[in-house]
Amino acid sequence: KAGVTQTPRYLIKTRGQQVTLSCSPISGHRSVSWYQQTPGQGLQFLFEYFSETQRNKGNFPGRFSGRQFSNSRSEMNVSTLELGDSALYLCASSTTGINDEQFFGPGTRLTVL
Amino acid sequence: AQSVTQLGSHVSVSEGALVLLRCNYSSSVPPYLFWYVQYPNQGLQLLLKYTSAATLVKGINGFEAEFKKSETSFHLTKPSAHMSDAAEYFCAVQMTSNTGKLIFGQGTTLQVKP
Numbered sequence: 078k079a080g081v082t083q084t085p086r087y088l089i090k091t092r093g094q095q096v097t098l099s100c101s102p103i104s105g106h107r108s109v110s111w112y113q114q115t116p117g118q119g120l121q122f123l124f125e126y127f128s129e130t131q132r133n134k135g136n137f138p139g140r141f142s143g144r145q146f147s148n149s150r151s152e153m154n155v156s157t158l159e160l161g162d163s164a165l166y167l168c169a170s171s172t173t174g175i176n177d178e179q180f181f182g183p184g185t186r187l188t189v190l
Numbered sequence: 191a192q193s194v195t196q197l198g199s200h201v202s203v204s205e206g207a208l209v210l211l212r213c214n215y216s217s218s219v220p221p222y223l224f225w226y227v228q229y230p231n232q233g234l235q236l237l238l239k240y241t242s243a244a245t246l247v248k249g250i251n252g253f254e255a256e257f258k259k260s261e262t263s264f265h266l267t268k269p270s271a272h273m274s275d276a277a278e279y280f281c282a283v284q285m286t287s288n289t290g291k292l293i294f295g296q297g298t299t300l301q302v303k304p
Contacts, residue, residue: 081233110290119297120280125290133289167233174290176222176241181233 100168108174
């Protein structure tokens with residue numbers, strides 16, 4: 078079974094730009110969660126999608142948004158990039174999103190200059 | 191709000207020595223608990239999870255963890271460290287009501303000396 082894939086793996090943007098990251102979950106998984114990982118803040122939950130609906134969200138500004146498609150693939154978008162958005166963005170998929178194992182992708186390393 | 195505390199951001203052991211990584215959670219209701227490992231430039235891999243079936247949980251690569259409700263702890267152990275165990279380890283919790291959301295500790299970097 079193929080794992081969680083994320084594209085692109087690396088991205089360099091400048092302040093004020095916007096960016097879209099993509100995540101393809103494991104086949105059959107309907108829940109996709111997104112996390113931001115930084116040295117200072119650690120791993121923080123952004124949001125979770127299930128059956129094309131945002132079911133849960135963390136404490137991030139509205140510049141961070143996402144969506145999920147009918148095939149469970151998910152995208153997250155960050156608008157008006159700030160230097161502080163530089164981070165590793167991890168996507169994780171699971172069967173239900175409720176107390177089951179989350180399988181993580183390799184992440185997208187975003188650098189904002 | 192739930193939180194997870196990992197005592198010690200860096201732990202160093204000799205190869206063959208016992209590995210002990212500490213994790214405490216704050217929750218009045220026992221959550222679901224997980225330990226993940228992250229190697230450089232990779233995502234997270236699940237080592238083991240506690241789901242209330244048994245207090246001693248065995249995971250991959252010889253790791254195990256014991257859930258102690260009275261101490262709100264879920265420490266990770268391995269009897270004998272191997273060089274390949276050098277990585278960053280994260281303890282995480284999930285509450286049933288918080289779908290898709292793992293709350294992570296700050297992580298512990300394990301160094302294994304030859």
